[in-house]
Amino acid sequence: MSAAAPVLAAGALVWRRVDDEVLVLLVERTQHRDFSLPKGKLDPGETLPECAVREIEEETGLRIALGAPLPQSEYRLPDGRDKVVYYWQSKVDEAEAAVAASRFASNDEILALEWLPIAEAKQRCSYRHDVAVIERFEERLAAGHAETFPIIALRHAKATSPFDWEGTDASRALTTRGERQAKQAAPGIAAFAPARILTSDATRCLQTVEPLRRLTGIEPKARAEISQDAHELDHGSLRSAIERRVAKAVRKRRGTVLCSHAPVIPEIVTAVVHAADALESERTHRASMLHTAEFTVMHISAGETPALVGLETHAPREP
Known part of the structure; x- marks a missing residue:
């Protein structure tokens, strides 16, 4: 028997600057009560970048443009299938963040949005693979390549x-x-x-x-x-x-x-x-x-x- 095709998903490390401090967006999921980077599964006919933009807007209300790709995450789902998640970095400005905050309401999927400094975001993440994505972005930021x-x-x-x-x-x-x-x-x-x-x-x-x-x-x-x-x-x-x-x-x-x-x-x-x-x-x-x-x-x-x-x-x- 051939192995089942992996489940594909896409998301983004969304960030902004507030008073010279970089904040990273995490979502608290309603059912799992965990904290992670926003992401979602690929729909039929979608490309991965299209999926990432759609999922971020659906989960957070933010309308983003993708920047450079970040490391993908791979892990095993409870049903035994593999899941591969592709990420990009994406900067938003204060105006978009404010508009998105007015659009967002807790729902069956996302309970809350958290904008956190990088160090605190890494501590709050429930999964090591999300921390690895943030750490790669942190390296880009230090090198002057965040934008x-x-x-x-x-x-x-x-x-x-x-x-x-x-x-x-x-x-x-x-x-x-x-x-x-x-x-x-x-x-x-x-x-x-x-x-x-x-x-x-x-x-x-x-x-x-x-x-x-x-x-x-x-x-x-x-x-x-x-x-x-x-x-x-x-x-x-x-x-x-x-x-x-x-x-x-x-x-x-x-x-x-x-x-x-x-x-x-x-x-x-x-x-x-x-x-x-x-x-x-x-x-x-x-x-x-x-x-x-x-x-x-x-x-x-x-x-x-x-x-x-x-x-x-x-x-x-x-x-």
Whole structure:
């Protein structure tokens, strides 16, 4: 017999500053009367980032944007199944915390919300795996990497085969599956609250970011220099153009989505690595080898010196 698939869940270490002190949010669960980081189980068709944002709002009333990923927790449930919980760090301001406090009311799942200093939060946690997540965040905080912004490389969704398309390659449209992939990926990308969407001017890329446009209200800007045609015509010029584009986004601390094609995605990832003064590695290489509608999120420190704080890849999930 094969082992049962693990139960997947997602949550966040939500934090804020009050009078120069960092406070971390814990929830007291109604039935268990324990204290933990807020989290919840993945719904069918959700990506993990989408789940984290939804669960935090449902449990606490807070509307968050995800920052860099934190260590995942793995443990055995009473029924013998394994559970894996994915976490991100997420800063909120005082205004959002106040609005969320007015929204929150004790319920069957969450009895109370507790904003605590880091040392007290670690003592209050009922589970060691939550303490480990807080300790990793504490290290980031000490290093000046508690606040980040995302550069997101997105490969276009499934397009019509070139052998079945009579027009130019750039005019190829998404298939029905591709349209579904684009719609499924959009909430996961939006969970990181990008400020800008740049896309190849190819039809399949423009169609891929359309659900993200509808969800975020951000108007995509088409750029021929990140298209597959540009890659094939003048690879050197494309690389230089991407490096300039990414360096500008990093310099301005601007969360940016770049939607492009399989041959171009590695150039985007490499440009981000270089702009963050990081080293290329097997991990960054794997993060650039995307299937259709997959996206890699590179989290750059918003501190004085850019640094690659985290890197993760996600795929749309069939319901």
